[in-house]
Amino acid sequence: MSKHNNFRRHKMGGHDAEGLKNFWEKVIQEQTKQREGEESRLSKSALNKLRQEWTLRLEGRARQIQAHTKTQKEQMALLSIGALPSPDKTVA
Numbered sequence: 001m002s003k004h005n006n007f008r009r010h011k012m013g014g015h016d017a018e019g020l021k022n023f024w025e026k027v028i029q030e031q032t033k034q035r036e037g038e039e040s041r042l043s044k045s046a047l048n049k050l051r052q053e054w055t056l057r058l059e060g061r062a063r064q065i066q067a068h069t070k071t072q073k074e075q076m077a078l079l080s081i082g083a084l085p086s087p088d089k090t091v092a
């Protein structure tokens with residue numbers, strides 16, 4: 001099929017084009033209205049506030065665990081150094 005035939009097949013009269021334009025404008029308008037309603041509902045929702053609070057709690061808990069782990073490692077390092085036999089000056 002040639003390109004020329006494709007163009008001819010898709011031509012529409014003025015009335016059809018106007019009807020199609022109105023149809024899609026209506027669809028877009030309805031989708032916009034639904035999206036705005038959803039955005040409004042989400043903005044009033046407490047879910048975002050709860051997520052932020054839990055994120056802060058988890059970050060604080062993670063910092064506590066990291067500090068505790070660091071302290072334990074430091075204590076273990078000190079214990080292992082203290083457990084090493086000291087060089088005895090009387091030997092050899």
